[in-house]
Amino acid sequence: MNIHEYQAKRLFGRYGLPVPVGDVATSPEEARAIAARLGGRVVVKAQVLTGGRGKAGGVKLAKDPQEAADRAAEILGMDIKGFTVRQVLIDPAVAIAKELYLSIIQDRAARRSVIIASAEGGMDIEEVAVTQPDAVVKVAIDPLLGLQPFQCNQVAFGLGLDPALHRSFAAILNGLYQAYVALDATLVEINPLVILQDGSLMALDGKVNLDDSALYRQPELAAMRDPSDETAAEREAREAGLSYVDLDGSIGCLVNGAGLAMASMDVLKLCGGEPANFLDIGGGAQADKVEKAMRIILADGRVKSVLINIFGGITRGDEVAKGILAAIGNLQTDVPFVVRIVGTNAAEAREILKSANLPTAPTLYEAARLAVAAAAGQ
Template identity: 50%
Template sequence: MDLFEYQGKQYFARFGIPTSPGAVADSVEEAVAKADELGYPVVVKAQVKVGGRGKAGGVKLAANAEEARQHAQAILGMDIKGHVVHRLWIERASDIAKEYYASFTLDRSAKLHLCMVSAKGGVDIEEVAATDPGAIARRHVDPVDGFPLEAAREVVAAAGLDEAAREPAAALLVQLWDCYDQGDCDLAEINPLILTTDGRVHALDAKVSLDDNAAFRHPEWAEFAGTETEDPREKLAKEKGLQYVGLDGEVGIIANGAGLAMSTCDVVEQVGGKPANFLDIGGGANAAQMANALEVINADPKVRAIFINIFGGITRGEEVANGIVEALGRVEIASPIVVRLDGTNAEEGRRILAQVPPERLESRPTMIEAARRAAELARQRA
């Protein structure tokens, strides 16, 4: 679960991480009232779960009430990369001397947590990594050992932070680790982490992603979930117990197994198509699962063709084929379907699928051929 900036700062506060004073506003009048309470100058910030707010005009400095009103009027309702602004964060402006970057996340390849700190803050960390990788100090963290203050001091020094910022930044980094570790985050990022002109270090922004798998330990997360704007496709899939991620393409994808589903997305891209989703129906592929998957795919108006990619292991090919045929009887499908069925009893499964009218379903022997045909059908119906 990704948090809005203001929620991330509220989460930071639970672990003692200093942030700028601020308040939430849902209307222009409320924004002006909050700005008056905080005292000018203030920063009016769009609350959307996407980067690039500043470049899009979603972050503005207001020196007085009239400017706060103008900026709130302009930002509320703004579309930033497909995210409409419904809420503002009004924050007291800070006198910034330097901007840094700090984060904790999981390095899956190393099977360890990863701390990253850079003296180049305020820009995308991906940009820094691409143009000046040496500007990012990295340190892996074993959760058994934790992240003591001495480790924080070492990584802050390696990043080349200004001398005046090093000790307070190290202390804050330990607090950020506590937030990440004890708070069950997938990502805890501060960009920028600032040094003010009077020598204080605090978080000027907050990007926090919570690990959904740890929700059972955090009943307080319910307050965050209530503000979550969920993709209706993902909501439907969740209700049906499916592993689904919505994408922006036109080829709907159903596969049995996360690895196969990811490979299917890659192959569709390889042949010139665009996947509309990642959908893993799990190890089995019975009629109920297939009908649920087809219903979710069918609910996406962008889908123009469906690619079902199944490798039969424990689940036999004829069972999969019968499941697909039965599912087609349960769900009225708007798009043509291409099936690649391989593995145990695949030939028998293909014979069953051959009985379905070709205008509704086509079968192809290999993944690349099936992906190519699905992409072709999607283009024809564009």
């Protein structure tokens, strides 16, 4: 799960990180009031759950409250990469001497958390890593020991920071690591971390990605979920305990197991079709879950056919087949289905489906070919 910049920075503030004292507005009037309260020049920043806001015109300077209201009016309602801007953050403008990059992320390969820092702040770190690999400092943290003072030194010297800043930088790094662990974050990022002209450090931007699996013990963070971060179908699926991702194609997919679901989508593509979704109904494939999944798939008007691919393991194939028939019976749809069931009692399953006039196929490739043909009206 992702949260907004203003939420991330408020959380950072709790861990002692120096952050701007701005506030969030949902209307030009609110933006004007916040700017008046802050006094002086402000920055108006679109709050959307995607990167590249600056390039899209979602971040603007304003010299007084009236300009802040005008800029907010321009930015609110703007579409940035498919996200509508509903909130803007009004932060005081600051005099920047230098921009740095600082983040902590999980390195899957090393099974460690790693600090990534660069003296080239404000830029896309992935680009910096490719074009100037020497400008990126990486330090891995042992999760059982936590962040050590010598590691703060490694990063500070690696960045070539003025030694006068080392103490305040170490405090920021320690606070950031504390936040990262305490919030169950998969990423905490400050881009840019700025050195102001008065010589102090400030986290001008903030990004936090959260571990969905840990939300059960982070109720405050779970409540921060922005509904615009997922489509209506994705939300419905999440609430039903189904794993679902919206895609752009015309063939619905209903599969048990994530790997098999991905593989089924791939085979559709190989056969000349485009999947409309990823959907993993999990183990068991009981009738009520199948029906719920089908309703979500068919709510997408672009779906022209549906491929159902079930591996009957411990759940017997014939039971799954009965579940599918019950679900289709309740749905009243003209969209054609192609069903493939393999594994335990697959032959009985095929008999059941055949007697109900549902097309079946012995292999995934054949099922995908039939689903692609059905979507094309053949």
